[in-house]
Amino acid sequence: MRQLTKLATVVRRMIIVLAGIMLVMWAVDRYWPDKGIKEYIRLLEKDGPVTHYDVDRSFKIDGDTIIVKTMYITPTQVVIHYKDIKGDVGGWSLSNNALKLFDSKGKELMQRSSSAHSSPWGDEGFLHYEGLGNTINSSLTIRFELFDRNFELALPLGKEDDRR
Amino acid sequence: MKRKTLITLCEWVAAVALLFLLFKLEVYPLGTFRSADATHALSERSLHYGPSKVAKKVTVPFDSHQIVYLGTYKDWFSADLVVKRGFGWELGSGESGIKIDRSKPLTIVGE
Known part of the structure; x- marks a missing residue:
């Protein structure tokens, strides 16, 4: 009986420790704020002055929440920082072609590159688009386009409050 | 007490x-406990495609732990692979959402 009690104690404590570790790993992966953002901004500053817009707007597609967190405009590129929180654990990462960017005249800004950190619970990354050049834009539009799913977000450029 | x-x-x-x-x-x-059908549905949903109408569910002849779902959805067709690992099924690979060329009797991809 005493041996059984000891075994139950070992099992119980192992569950607590292992489950605790897994939950901490899950929470860090999901909620750790802005991994590597400062390094990213430093890299962007090589282009010249960086205008930073806190967008923080989201939309839902198929149960996933896609958040457009920040937009950076440099003399040579526009960079979107996004986060995709999955409604169901374990699906595919968000396709980097899903988010298209248009200037205020409706011209598509071509995506040059992308980078993302993915986990079973979602992904977070940066999409790099061609620069605005000398054109004056009052807003940009980000458009989600995949198969028959569409969603549009206007990103105004004039609000000083959003600019940093 | x-x-x-x-x-x-x-x-x-x-x-x-x-x-x-x-x-x-x-x-x-240790992996998921999802069924093959639920994994296929998750695959399509996370690709923001479908749900497709499954025309045929094919178990790979040389490996019963792999199933391909052949289906169509509106103007697209797909071949979605799911793979058995551990207790449940996980995403495999495959082709999702290839546009059907209605002007031709057969749409060919990967030429």
Whole structure:
């Protein structure tokens, strides 16, 4: 009986420790704020002055929440920082072609590159688009386009409050 | 109640609560417990495609742990692979959402 009690104690404590570790790993992966953002901004500053817009707007597609967190405009590129929180654990990462960017005249800004950190619970990354050049834009539009799913977000450029 | 019994009881409550949380948040270290059909549905949903009308569910002849779902959805067709790992099924690979060329009797990809 005493041996059984000891075994139950070992099992119980192992569950607590292992489950605790897994939950901490899950929470860090999901909620750790802005991994590597400062390094990213430093890299962007090589282009010249960086205008930073806190967008923080989201939309839902198929149960996933896609958040457009920040937009950076440099003399040579526009960079979107996004986060995709999955409604169901374990699906595919968000396709980097899903988010298209248009200037205020409706011209598509071509995506040059992308980078993302993915986990079973979602992904977070940066999409790099061609620069605005000398054109004056009052807003940009980000458009989600995949198969028959569409969603549009206007990103105004004039609000000083959003600019940093 | 003795102090030792109370501690044991608290530890059991904590262990069960943590296991429940892991299950609820779908944190499975040994893979998922999803069925093949549920995994296929997840695959399409996370690709923001479908749900497709499955024309044929093919078990790969040389490996019964792999199933391909051949289907169509509006103007697209797809071949979605799911793979059995551990207790459940996981995403494989495959082609999702290739536009059907209505001007031709047969749409060919990967030429």
